[in-house]
Amino acid sequence: MEDSLIQVKFLNHKHSVHINRGETVLDAAKKAGVYINSPCGGMGLCGKCRVLIKSGQTRITAEERKFLSPEELEKGFRLACKAVPEGDLAVQAEEKKTESKILSTGVLNGELKFQPALGVKDVKIPKLELGCEKSYSGLLEEKLPGASYDLSILRELADITASGEDSFRAVMVGSQILTLKRGQASQSLFAVCFDIGTTTIAGELVNLSTGESVDSVSAGNEQGGYGADVLSRINYSSQSSENLKDISDVIVSQIDELISRLCVRSGIEPETVYSLFVAGNTTMLQLFAGINCSNLGKIPFINVLGRGTLLKAKEVGLKNLFPEGDVYLMPVIGGFLGGDTTACIAAANLNSEKQKLQLLVDIGTNGEIVLNNYGEITAASTAAGPALEGAKISCGMRADTGAVDECSLDGGDINCGCIGSGEPEGICGSGLIDAIACMLEAGVINMMGHFTDKPESFPDGIQSRIQKKNGEMEFVLSDSGSKHVSITQRDIREFQLAAGAIRAGINILLKRRGLKFSQLDEVLLAGGFGAFLNVENACRAGLLPCESTGCVSRISSIGNAALAGVKRVLLDSSAKEKLEIDCREIKHVELSVDTDFQMEFSEAMLFPQIS
Structure with missing residues (x-):
């Protein structure tokens, strides 16, 4: 049996596992607890799960020839999801990035009441004497009327009273006793x-x-x-x-x-x-x-x-x-409208606002959209896909060290900002939006997303970035370091699919209420991605259905609203109870069966003309 097993060593993680013949390096990584980025789930569609084979052999697959150059294959680079060891293997997997743009703060709208369900109550019970008809559990119930408890509390109570102590603290959630703490134990919870x-x-x-x-x-x-x-x-x-x-x-x-x-x-x-x-x-x-x-x-x-x-x-x-x-x-509304959406609603206080027209958009792999029409809340989710998180983009990556995260036009060229102090290695979602907005503004691509057929008409800086590689047009953002970072025609299409899904979802909710985007009192962008967005570029690139530049002033970020919202219900038990009730009244629009969605989606695939 052991002869059929293959040992895979992950050198830079100092882990070693055995796998069955026919299993991949990615399978081995999962067993070893070694993280390998695999946006497509190991289907061989993204080319992002690169590893370096230091010793041992794997058979090179068609997918690896597609995503890796002959020079890289010669050096021993493989795709973890397609690399099947022929014998024992030693692998070097990519180290996790140490500098990432992950937002951990959010904005709370409205007053935050501090009334958590979790608290401490001081209890003092007398020592019972011979002939007394009471019990210690009975005394506990007298001191904490209506309290519920289980066997573990009875055991703790027995230990405390047996030691002769008569004072302790009860840690409670509502009426439930979680534990009993002896004497003057710290009251900090x-x-x-x-x-x-x-x-x-x-x-x-x-x-x-x-x-x-x-x-x-x-x-x-x-x-x-x-x-x-x-x-x-x-x-x-x-x-x-x-x-x-x-x-x-x-x-x-x-x-x-x-x-x-x-x-x-x-x-x-x-x-x-x-x-x-x-x-x-x-x-x-x-x-x-x-x-x-x-x-x-x-x-x-x-x-x-x-x-x-x-x-x-x-x-x-x-x-x-x-x-x-x-x-x-956190409560779930239905389908893909989950606890992150309800937490965002809690953070923005949408379920308590009756005087405004508000739109809340959480932009990510799954875009959640919530419309508050003077107290009537409608919500929908749309499958934007992972392009805005860097997946399905040829040079895409998360917002980690080396990611191009911002772009701007500067005269006859484009300037790119990068996370960290090193060379650009790829592009993350915010950088992708900026780059596409700049390409539209400069005329490099048209409203269909197609590259111009007259690159010679541009200034030298822009013109030098418009290239053709393997028969496909691309716009080069960086070619100065070891990595060639560009946006291809296929990348633009992936972005149009993602942006179109979000914009179409917004339009459906607005049309159901007979509203236009320009009528909204405020648009709240939730999530880390929304916080790092250049709002003007997001509108220019068609992520939001702005009809004019005047709409931009009403758009603001509320940061990681999901974390802020879950903190609100943690600290305010009444907000938690209200949210659970209000969520049952939210109207869920299932876009996948909406008869107008496909038409809206097709139209939203075109880049907008903003006045």
């Missing part, structure tokens, strides 16, 4: 809240005694190795119960590690972190809870989660949280 995005994760440690933020943390979602978009992860997790457990364990372990990091940096014990509140799209929440997502991958896209869901830390598998502590998953 902590909780964590997280926004689990498809691409990135952001979290915050909160002192529930004061309401103050203690520390924050962020990271790329390590489920990225299973695909950049939710459908790739749904497909993987639906293949078997083992796959579901694998991908669920990845996110639970990562959240657990991030909680540990927050505790260590803040000098607190994990046992004093009593609750975790989580926002995320429907797929992310169900995978975090280990719930089968196959229904979300097929029409009619039915979710299992609904109103806010309460779990226990120990049943989720979290070790760096009080074992009996609550894990609260």
Whole structure:
């Protein structure tokens, strides 16, 4: 049996695993817990999962010949998803980027009331004497009327009273007793809240005694190795119960590690972190809870989660949280309108605003759109795809070190900004939008997205960037370093698909209410991506349906609204209760079956003319 196994060593991670013959390097990486970026989910469609074979052999595939040059293949570069070891293999995988643009702060609209459900109550009970007909549990119930508790509390009560102590503190969530703390134990209570995005994760440690933020943390979602978009992860997790457990364990372990990091940096014990509140799209929440997502991958896209869901830390598998502590998953509206959307609604206070016309847009792999029409809320989600996160773009990458993240026209040329101090390695979503807006402004591409057929008419700087490679037109952003960074005709098409889906979704919601974009009092852009956008360029590139430049002044970013919103419901139990009720009244527009969507989408594929 052992002869059929192959050993794969990941040299720069110091991990080694055995895999079956026929399995790939990407399969080995998942078993070893080594992160390899695989936006297409291992289908061989993106060419992003590059690894370097240091020893051993794999057979070169057609996909590898497509994405890797002869020189790269000669050096030993392969695609992890297609590289099948013929024998033992030593591999060097790409190191994780250390500098990323992940937004972990957001804006809260309206007043924040500090009334958390979690609190501490001091209890003093007398020592019972012989002949007394009372019990210690009875005394506890007298001191805390209406309180509920389980066997663990009775055991703690027995230990405390047996030691002769008569004073202790009860840590409670509402009427539920979580634990009993002896004597003058610290009254500080902590909780964590997280926004689990498809691409990135952001979290915050909160002192529930004061309401103050203690520390924050962020990271790329390590489920990225299973695909950049939710459908790739749904497909993987639906293949078997083992796959579901694998991908669920990845996110639970990562959240657990991030909680540990927050505790260590803040000098607190994990046992004093009593609750975790989580926002995320429907797929992310169900995978975090280990719930089968196959229904979300097929029409009619039915979710299992609904109103806010309460779990226990120990049943989720979290070790760096009080074992009996609550894990609260934000309410889900329906389909792909998940807990990230409801958290954004809470942050923007949309469900309490009756005097404005507001549009909330969370731009990402799955674009969520919420329209507040003087208190009547309509919402929709649209599959923008991962192009805006850097996937499906020839030189695309996340907003990490080396990513071109901004572009601007400067006379007869274009200037590009880059994350970090090194050379450009690729382009992220904000840079892609800027570059396309600049190309439109300069006339390099037309409203159809096609390259001009007269490049000689441009200034020398622009003209030198318009090139043809392997029979396809491209606009070169950087060619000075080791990486050739450009935007191809195919990249422009991918952007049009993503931007068109978001713009069409917005138009459908507005038309259903007989409204125009110019009538809106305010447009709120949620999410880290929205915070780093150049709004004028986003309108010029057709991401938002601006009819004139005057609309731009009403568009603003509210940052990581999902994290801000989940923090609001953590700190204000009444906001949590109101949100759960209001979410049932939100009208969900399913764009996939809307008869007008395809027409709107086709029109939105064209770049707009803005007056």
